[in-house]
Amino acid sequence: MQTLQFLDQEQVRRLPSTSAASRASALLTIDLDAIAENYRFLQEQARSAICAAVVKADAYGLGAGEIAPALIRAGCQHFFVAHLEEGIALRRILGAGAAIAVLHGPLAGTEADFIIHDLVPVLNSLDQISRWAATAMPGGTRLPAILQVDTGMARFGLSEADVDVLIDNHQQLDALDLRLVMSHLACADEPDHPANAMQLALFQQMGRLLPCRRMSLAASSGIFLGPEYHFKLVRPGAALYGIAPQADRPNPMRPVVRLQGKVVQVRDVPANTPVGYGHTARTTSPSRLATVAVGYADGFVRSLSGRGGAWFNGSHLPILGRVSMDSIILDATALPAGSLLPGALVDLIDPGQDLDALARKAGTIGYELLTSLGSRYHRQYIHS
Structure with a gap:
């Protein structure tokens, strides 16, 4: 199959390449220092035992x-x-x-x-x-x-x-x-x-x-x-x-993961616009919608449809309609015009909405969400 048939090989070689993080539709950041600190904390809690x-x-x-x-x-x-x-x-x-x-x-x-x-x-x-x-x-x-x-x-x-x-x-x-x-x-x-x-x-x-x-x-x-x-x-x-060991008590563990999804499209729509598969949601007023490239194929489970959301610069953006295989639609109406553009990252799991909080919205547990995170994320490990 021919590609870029209007460019010769020398022109193709001169085309700028991008990093894996730039190409990715979502970023999963894993804090190895936090895991090490959690291990040491647990060892201290059970100091007379091997951890x-x-x-x-x-x-x-x-x-x-x-x-x-x-x-x-x-x-x-x-x-x-x-x-x-x-x-x-x-x-x-x-x-x-x-x-x-x-x-x-x-x-x-x-x-x-x-x-x-x-x-x-x-x-x-x-x-x-x-x-x-x-x-x-x-x-x-x-x-x-x-x-x-x-x-x-x-x-x-x-x-x-x-x-x-x-x-x-x-x-x-x-x-x-x-x-x-x-x-x-x-x-x-x-x-x-x-x-x-x-x-x-x-x-x-x-x-x-x-x-x-x-x-x-x-x-x-x-x-x-x-x-x-x-x-x-x-x-x-x-x-x-980072999962809370006791659900009804404050979580003593350091958060380990941060999941960010990339915005691929932003659009303004009128009131009463049906949104997503099955038209399970409609806008109640003129709205700004942002489509993010994360879906249930990435472990962002379908039960978050109409329940979950994302965060951008401190503002909560609710999910409208159903979670699709590869995408979700966020209501970004509350944000100033032009502040959320294609290519921007929104937070799906972070200290403001940790794994356990997201799991509760999904009607499941943090274990299931964590082990379901897909292979399409660009993973970056941070440590000192």
Whole structure:
């Protein structure tokens, strides 16, 4: 296919090129210093425990390749991912030394991959334990492992009955270099929920039956329930990335992300103009509309239709109509004429409208928005 057919190659070579940030329709800025500060703050809250870091889902969508090394520089040496492939990728990023645990444990036939890449499986069932122990026995060596027990989520981990079966199976237990016994709280973001105390008591009871005194119960929110929930290791994830660990209390974490969308068109329209798909909105008076190149394909979810908004120079610009795949329409009528032009950046996530506030408008949680941020943003990492 011919392009620029009226220009010769020399003329094409002389055309000015632009930066990736200039070409991008939106900018996602990720503050690595804020992540490091959040890590150190969480370590201070659980000062008697090791503070690990959960970097699953590509560090909650923000890029494990940049974030995991920043956490290493902040002092972190223990990492958790969800899937085996995430563990293999993280090992390539971090090299030897750091401990990497895989929360979902080994699928049948993948046991050798854990050994090759120096990954510690979280064993969640008697079947996983049996297969991991069988991998260890022929060589007569004990393989590192973490055991997860279910204390009240009915999701991952051994039941009380499973623990009874396991402690009677000395051969399998002897094949494990048991590094940690862990469980997960279901309601830690609600400090007064009775499930927290019930899970704590059951975890202590189950832990006493197993031959490992190193235990872990608290993730991000659990750290703020108090020292009795800290044990020997805490596993923050979302709080590292700025999400509030307890929804009904002030957020102690530093914001990590700023999302800015670029205006691609500004137009003046009369009253009673239908806006967007389905004509779900109409202007009530002569209005100025700004179309911004961010949509649900970028993780700016459709449920923000008619609810969310953006900020420009301190002014709130509501979304009119539906969020499209690639764009939103903002009501910019309140701004002085000529102050918002194509190419300008509006703030979609920033300290004035943080991730949790935007998630509430969308009827979801900050975790979902954060991990949904798309690949079309130009990402810039800032650090001192």
